[in-house]
Amino acid sequence: MAKPKAFVRKERCLACGACISVCPQDAILMVTSKALISKDYCNSCSICVKTCPIGAIIWEGS
Amino acid sequence: MKYDVVVVGSGPAGSVTAMFAAEAGAKVLIIERRAEVGVPVLCGEGISQKVDNFKVLEGTRWMAMKMEGARIFSPNGTIVTLSAEYAGSETGYVLYRDIFDQELARGAVKKGATLIVNTGAVDLLKKNGKIAGVKAQRFDETMDIEADIVVGADGVESRVGHWAGIKTTLKPYDLETCAQYTLTNIDWPTPYCDFFLGKKIAPGGYVWIFPKGKDVANVGIGILSSMSESGKALQLLDAFIAKYPELKKGSPVRLLAGADPVGEPIESVRDHLLLVGDAARQVDPITGGGLMTAIEGGKIAGEVIGKAVETQKFDAQTLSEYETRWKEAFGRKLHRNYVAKEILLDMEDKTLDMLADSLKDYKFEEFSTLSIIKAMVSKHPSLLVKLTPLLKLARA
Numbered sequence: 001m002a003k004p005k006a007f008v009r010k011e012r013c014l015a016c017g018a019c020i021s022v023c024p025q026d027a028i029l030m031v032t033s034k035a036l037i038s039k040d041y042c043n044s045c046s047i048c049v050k051t052c053p054i055g056a057i058i059w060e061g062s
Numbered sequence: 063m064k065y066d067v068v069v070v071g072s073g074p075a076g077s078v079t080a081m082f083a084a085e086a087g088a089k090v091l092i093i094e095r096r097a098e099v100g101v102p103v104l105c106g107e108g109i110s111q112k113v114d115n116f117k118v119l120e121g122t123r124w125m126a127m128k129m130e131g132a133r134i135f136s137p138n139g140t141i142v143t144l145s146a147e148y149a150g151s152e153t154g155y156v157l158y159r160d161i162f163d164q165e166l167a168r169g170a171v172k173k174g175a176t177l178i179v180n181t182g183a184v185d186l187l188k189k190n191g192k193i194a195g196v197k198a199q200r201f202d203e204t205m206d207i208e209a210d211i212v213v214g215a216d217g218v219e220s221r222v223g224h225w226a227g228i229k230t231t232l233k234p235y236d237l238e239t240c241a242q243y244t245l246t247n248i249d250w251p252t253p254y255c256d257f258f259l260g261k262k263i264a265p266g267g268y269v270w271i272f273p274k275g276k277d278v279a280n281v282g283i284g285i286l287s288s289m290s291e292s293g294k295a296l297q298l299l300d301a302f303i304a305k306y307p308e309l310k311k312g313s314p315v316r317l318l319a320g321a322d323p324v325g326e327p328i329e330s331v332r333d334h335l336l337l338v339g340d341a342a343r344q345v346d347p348i349t350g351g352g353l354m355t356a357i358e359g360g361k362i363a364g365e366v367i368g369k370a371v372e373t374q375k376f377d378a379q380t381l382s383e384y385e386t387r388w389k390e391a392f393g394r395k396l397h398r399n400y401v402a403k404e405i406l407l408d409m410e411d412k413t414l415d416m417l418a419d420s421l422k423d424y425k426f427e428e429f430s431t432l433s434i435i436k437a438m439v440s441k442h443p444s445l446l447v448k449l450t451p452l453l454k455l456a457r458a
Contacts, residue, residue: 014102014317014318014319015102015104015319016104016240016318016319016320016321017104017217017218017219017321018218018219018237018239018240018287018319018320018321020219021218021219021220021230021231021232021237021321021323022231022232022233022234022237022287023231024231026224026231030095030219033096033102047234047287049292050234050287050290050291050292050294051234051237051239051287051290051321052239052292052293052319053239053240053241053285053290053293053294053295053296053319053320053321054241054293054295054296054317054319055292055293055296056293056319057292058292
């Protein structure tokens with residue numbers, strides 16, 4: 001099975017940009033003041049999940 | 063419509079760059095992705111008094127409190143006080159950052175810059191392989207904005223630098239991940255900015271309390287991303303507040319998340335392009351403070367842009383005067399503090415407690431690194447070994 005991808009819980013995101021600044025895949029964009037992760041680019045490295053100060057990024061399907 | 067300069071981002075770095083570029087006669091456009099300049103606030107809202115020297119602000123509407131100094135709380139609670147009398151220019155103000163940013167933007171517009179909100183850059187515009195402006199999006203409309211110089215003032219998550227091929231991705235050990243409440247109805251009446259250290263309190267960072275009024279303060283935390291787990295910054299902040307009844311009784315009127323680059327300065331110039339502020343990593347790696355450096359860097363950027371427009375030369379060599387000048391003005395200090403940060407990160411809580419114990423009664427009359435280290439070592443000789451690397455750095 002493919003690894004799960006990181007996913008932003010929009011209702012929790014406060015648009016600080018922490019995830020974008022550390023993503024080694026350049027897979028995250030800010031869209032209308034919420035971070036959005038591209039599934040195509042995410043390599044499941046978990047850096048953004050660990051970095052989010054308020055726990056807004058989780059694994060898809062979890 | 064063609065501009066001399068398009069500035070991406072209306073934070074302090076962008077607005078100050080625009081202000082000085084416009085003053086030098088350049089035709090400047092600032093584009094801001096958000097609907098309101100300065101909102102949401104992503105900041106602890108502290109700034110050094112040095113800001114007064116730059117004369118970029120009118121009035122005091124942006125100022126919440128003038129501070130008399132700082133207190134550092136070691137892991138076991140030993141307090142080291144740096145008072146205004148001795149700490150000199152290191153004291154400062156607590157801001158209303160939204161008003162602060164709007165006042166700087168107003169200053170830029172007053173000098174002749176144009177500002178549009180709700181407009182985000184989505185890519186660089188290129189002509190014959192050269193940067194010729196930005197592609198921007200405003201609501202559903204995509205547009206080309208032509209300009210001879212593009213300024214990336216787009217913060218910690220800078221895309222502009224990335225599009226120009228500058229390596230902007232931060233390693234987790236070079237990013238502080240932050241959370242902050244503005245708490246009201248608290249009981250923390252001090253004229254000091256307080257900093258709390260300790261591996262359990264804030265691994266690789268610190269908790270701060272910056273008073274904004276009699277019973278209002280920003281209470282925030284920054285931890286190193288490499289030592290973080292999902293949501294850990296906010297959990298540790300909640301745990302910290304729960305320990306202090308005088309804070310716990312308060313109510314938050316604001317919660318914000320934040321990201322603070324604490325890496326080394328990066329390349330900030332390309333043909334037709336430069337980066338300022340957090341985008342150029344113009345941030346003190348020890349304190350995480352980047353407002354003063356953004357303003358200082360922005361002023362230099364604006365002046366260099368002014369000259370470039372006058373001579374109509376936009377190549378990297380011409381613009382490199384900016385990089386040379388900001389690295390001279392404060393870049394070397396940032397590099398030195400980056401090395402010092404690494405040494406401090408290696409220190410055990412016990413060592414920090416010993417340091418604090420040596421300094422708690424120390425009168426900072428002679429504020430030199432050497433005199434402070436001498437004072438510390440005379441009380442706790444075992445600190446000498448731990449401090450040798452810092453001593454070497456101070457002498458370098």
